[in-house]
Amino acid sequence: MSESSQLPNSDKRALVIKAGMELIPYVGGSLATLYFGTKQEKRFKRLESFYKELSSDIARMRDNIAPIDKHDAGALEAIIELLHERIEAEPTLEKREFFKNYFKNTLKCPVVGNFDERNYFLRALSEMTLLECDLLAFINSQSSPLQVGSIEKPADKYAIVGAVGRLKSRGFLTAIPSSIVVDGATDNSLLEVISVSSFGKSFISFCLQA
Numbered sequence: 001m002s003e004s005s006q007l008p009n010s011d012k013r014a015l016v017i018k019a020g021m022e023l024i025p026y027v028g029g030s031l032a033t034l035y036f037g038t039k040q041e042k043r044f045k046r047l048e049s050f051y052k053e054l055s056s057d058i059a060r061m062r063d064n065i066a067p068i069d070k071h072d073a074g075a076l077e078a079i080i081e082l083l084h085e086r087i088e089a090e091p092t093l094e095k096r097e098f099f100k101n102y103f104k105n106t107l108k109c110p111v112v113g114n115f116d117e118r119n120y121f122l123r124a125l126s127e128m129t130l131l132e133c134d135l136l137a138f139i140n141s142q143s144s145p146l147q148v149g150s151i152e153k154p155a156d157k158y159a160i161v162g163a164v165g166r167l168k169s170r171g172f173l174t175a176i177p178s179s180i181v182v183d184g185a186t187d188n189s190l191l192e193v194i195s196v197s198s199f200g201k202s203f204i205s206f207c208l209q210a
Helices: 009-022 028-060 073-089 093-108 115-127 130-140 157-169 198-208
Strands: 173-176 193-196
Touching (some): 009 028, 028 093, 073 093, 073 115, 093 198, 130 193, 157 173, 193 198
């Protein structure tokens, strides 16, 4: 049996990517060195920083932490494995803070009979952009449903439309059409009136709020 056939799938994938990058004329070798030379160190540092910060928070939450034996052991193990993968790959500090909220709430509220929802929240959080996270929290803070075209954020209006669409597809927002025109707009996507669903509120309290 060859040595490469005994490698884990993640290591085999890395070897394939590295070999592929090195095939690029003129710059391939340099690109591979740049990417793989710092990749593992960065991933390790993100996890190290995550647990260092988390330990301080958990020390203040001592009375709210559920005993580990209250969790479904297999489900909790799967959640932690998925969480590690997301933290290692996430370059933004803001998203890693949301992952920390997620893990703290996981430790407070045992994973038992709710794995699918917890898994969905974690995967959704990892795939969401910061704009989507910000928009969801902003819409939730409003006292009444909000028209998409009236949202003022430092982003193109159609970037907001796209973010709203993705949040709706995740089940975090609900929408109804509106006949009210905003600044002469006739685009139905700008005329939608949106609010946060009960499922979206659960996601916000579990992942976005400290």
